[in-house]
Amino acid sequence: MFKAIGKQIHLIWSQLVSLWLVFLHIFNKADTVEYPDEMPYMFPRWRGRIILTRDPDGEERCVACNLCAVACPVDCISLQKTEDESGRWYPEFFRINFSRCIMCGFCEEACPTHAIQLTPDFEMAEYVRQDMVWEKEHMLIEGTGKYHDYNFYKVAGKAIGGKDKGEAQNELPPVDRRSLMP
Amino acid sequence: MFSFEVGSLLNIVLILAVGLGASVMMIWVERRFLGFWSDRLGPNRVGPFGCLQVIADAVKMLMKEDWIPPFSDKFVFVIAPMILPIVMLLSLGVMPFAPNIGIMDLNIGLLWIFAMAGLASYSVMLGGLASNNKFALLGALRGAGQMISYEVFMGISVLGVVILSDSFSLREIVEAQADGWFVFPQFFGFIVFMVAAIAESHRWPFDLPEGESEIISGYNTEYSGMKFGLFMIGEYIGMLVMSLLIPILFFGGWMAPFGLEFGNEIISGLFWMGAKTFFFLLFFVLVRAALVRPRYDQLMNYGWLVMLPLALVNLLITGAVVLYQAG
Ligand code: SF4
Ligand code: SF4
Numbered sequence: 001m002f003k004a005i006g007k008q009i010h011l012i013w014s015q016l017v018s019l020w021l022v023f024l025h026i027f028n029k030a031d032t033v034e035y036p037d038e039m040p041y042m043f044p045r046w047r048g049r050i051i052l053t054r055d056p057d058g059e060e061r062c063v064a065c066n067l068c069a070v071a072c073p074v075d076c077i078s079l080q081k082t083e084d085e086s087g088r089w090y091p092e093f094f095r096i097n098f099s100r101c102i103m104c105g106f107c108e109e110a111c112p113t114h115a116i117q118l119t120p121d122f123e124m125a126e127y128v129r130q131d132m133v134w135e136k137e138h139m140l141i142e143g144t145g146k147y148h149d150y151n152f153y154k155v156a157g158k159a160i161g162g163k164d165k166g167e168a169q170n171e172l173p174p175v176d177r178r179s180l181m182p
Numbered sequence: 183m184f185s186f187e188v189g190s191l192l193n194i195v196l197i198l199a200v201g202l203g204a205s206v207m208m209i210w211v212e213r214r215f216l217g218f219w220s221d222r223l224g225p226n227r228v229g230p231f232g233c234l235q236v237i238a239d240a241v242k243m244l245m246k247e248d249w250i251p252p253f254s255d256k257f258v259f260v261i262a263p264m265i266l267p268i269v270m271l272l273s274l275g276v277m278p279f280a281p282n283i284g285i286m287d288l289n290i291g292l293l294w295i296f297a298m299a300g301l302a303s304y305s306v307m308l309g310g311l312a313s314n315n316k317f318a319l320l321g322a323l324r325g326a327g328q329m330i331s332y333e334v335f336m337g338i339s340v341l342g343v344v345i346l347s348d349s350f351s352l353r354e355i356v357e358a359q360a361d362g363w364f365v366f367p368q369f370f371g372f373i374v375f376m377v378a379a380i381a382e383s384h385r386w387p388f389d390l391p392e393g394e395s396e397i398i399s400g401y402n403t404e405y406s407g408m409k410f411g412l413f414m415i416g417e418y419i420g421m422l423v424m425s426l427l428i429p430i431l432f433f434g435g436w437m438a439p440f441g442l443e444f445g446n447e448i449i450s451g452l453f454w455m456g457a458k459t460f461f462f463l464l465f466f467v468l469v470r471a472a473l474v475r476p477r478y479d480q481l482m483n484y485g486w487l488v489m490l491p492l493a494l495v496n497l498l499i500t501g502a503v504v505l506y507q508a509g
Contacts, residue, residue, distance in 0.1 A: 008488055015473060022472035025219045032223045 042120035044146075047105040049121040050096055052136060053114065053145035060140065061115035061152060064091040068107035068116050076100035077107060086161025088153065091136060098124060099132040113152040117145040188284045197285055201274045205418040210235045212467045219471040240411070248407035255312040262309035263402075263409045266302055266416030273298040273423050278353040280436045280451030291352040292344065295427065296337055299382055302420065303329035306384070306391050309413070310401035321400025324478060325391030328381060331485045332388075336378035338493040342371040342500040343431050356435030365432040367503075370496040372432045374489050379428060381485075383420035386470035390478055421466055422459070429458035 033040045042048075055061050064081035082092040107116050126132050144150075159165045166173035187193070210225060210233055217224025226232035250256055276291040278284045288294050303326060310322020344350060346367060347358035355364075365372050381388040392400040402413050429435055435458075436451030443450045476484065 019468060019472045022219050023468055025221055026215075028221050030217070030223045031221050034223070 042122070044120060046120040046122070047103045047108075047118040049119050049124055050098075050101070050107070050134075050139060051117050051119055051145060052094060052140045053117055053147075054140070054142060055113075055151040055153070056144060056149060057151065058142075059088070059153075060090045061113045061150075062091050062094065062111075063089045063113055063115070063152060064094075065089075065112060067110040067112060071106045071110035072101075073104060073106060074100045074102055087158075088160050094136040094139070095133060096139065097133050099129060114145070114147040114150050117147075119145075187282050188278075188287050193283060194285050197274065197277075197279065197283070198271070201271070201419070201422065205415065205422045206236050207233070208418050208422065208463060209239065209414075211463070212470070215464060215467045216471050219468065243408055243411040246407040248409065251313065251315075251404050253314045254404060255314065258308050258312035259404075260409070262305050262312055263405060263412035263416070264305075265308070266305035267412055267419055269298040269301045269305075270416050270419035270423055274419065274426075276352060277423075277426050278356055278430065278435060279426075279455050280448050282448060283452065284353065287351060287353050289349070289351045292340060292350045292355070292431075295352075295423070296333065299329075299336075299420075300333060302382075302416070303333075305413070305416065306401045309405070310391075313401070313404035315404050317397040317399075318401050318403045320397045321391045321393065321403070324393070324397075325384065325401055327478075328384065328388065328390055328481060328485075331482065332378045332381040332489075335374055335485065335490045335493040336382060338490070338497055339371045339374035339378060340431055341497050342368045345497075345500050345504050352430050352435075356430055356437065359434040359437060363432060363434040363437075368432060368496070368500070370492055371500075372428075374493045374496070375431065376428065377489060379424040380466065380469060381481075383417060383424050383466075385417065385421060385466060387473040387475045388481065389475060390481060393475065395475075421463065425459045425462035425466065426455075428462050429455065433458050 053061050062079075064079055066079065066081070069075070069077040069079060076097040077095070078097075079094040080092040081089055083089055103118065105118050108118050124132075153160055153163065153168075155169050155171075157165060157168060157171065213235070214224035214226070214232065216222075224232070225235040228234040228238045250259060273295045275285040276288050276294050278287070278291075306325035306329065307322045310318040310320075310325065313319075343355060343364050346364060347355045349355060349358070358364075384391050390400075392402070394400075397403075402410055405413060436455045438444075438450055438454045442454075444453075
């Protein structure tokens, strides 16, 4: 009997304590960020809208290797390779369906040329679903994005117009194997 | 007719407008304070401080499809949501708000309110039954069990007040508190009544008939649009009725505390009545914000094994003391 009464008193006490503790929250500042009026701080590494960048010389970085399309878990990237007269590869079209993109950033990780990058912009809502499919001209920017100095063709061993084998950075001229006599 | 006396047209219009307005605004006040108590802001975008949120809600509800399920019992389905606001407004009618302010002074005012609260449970029961849906039926079952059992000791808990004031009329009960609020001699009665009042208006934490996380939305699962809106507004009027009843029964109604009376006795009465009611409305919201919903068997055990004995003991002691004092 007394044990039961004690239990009830304890129960009521604990309810009163939680009432009081919740009441005290009225003095706290709200955690809400009033978003459209007040922009939240977006971290530089936030994974948002995807861009295609250019190398420091102003050429398209993307070499149409399709690694991003393979890495994409939802298969929302599609592109077609083509080649210019100097031998550089570049995408003929580069299309991302942002209604399927999950902003995972795997494409950025897969890309060997730092061409595809994710940015902190997240305001990508559209009224028409078709407008969520972005083409290269929508994504290609004039700058280098997050990596300022990287220039794939300047470090790769591939010969293109104006740069032959052995002329890349940190690269030795190719060995003339006929001169390799013992 | 246009003067301040009980039952005049002016009074009726005023009380209806203020009562309905207050319970509608309560929807916004509640959400705002729930926000504050969980470190959020609550609705603050429609109108100044968001106080027109209710209008936006009403527009939303009116625009929604008003769907009557083909498998339901259509007549009862339509009637059920009307019962709740009607009976709750009827119980607003016997409230004494201040000297000369009120719609009717029944000498059985308290019984009238219990009768209306009893009818309100039909709204829940019929709504759930007519929906012809498992979850609605479960909600209706819970609602019926809960409201009937909590009504029992809700009635018993106020009998102490009735003994002390020697009347069932709410106005006389208030007037009997001129030299001391009943909350002091009737403290346990007050506690029991408070718990029962929350359960009676089936608000959190006693919202088992709805129990969103368990049975979708309980008795109003199948309701949409304005029919659901009627259930909701009925619940808020019920909350207002209970928050009026607690000050009337235990906190001296319109009597000013510590002799803080000012000006005209009607104005000061209305002010203090409003202040006390608002306090208890906020308390209802705080309870919703803080406490968790008990299991159904815990609810029943608590009602019958704790609250009922407490109310009975309280009644017994009050009766004994009154008899002893009468000699
Ligand atoms: S972020 Fe992820 S989902 Fe989006 S395009 Fe890149 S790999 Fe695909
Ligand atoms: S964006 Fe990068 S990974 Fe994708 S095709 Fe172009 S170079 Fe390859």
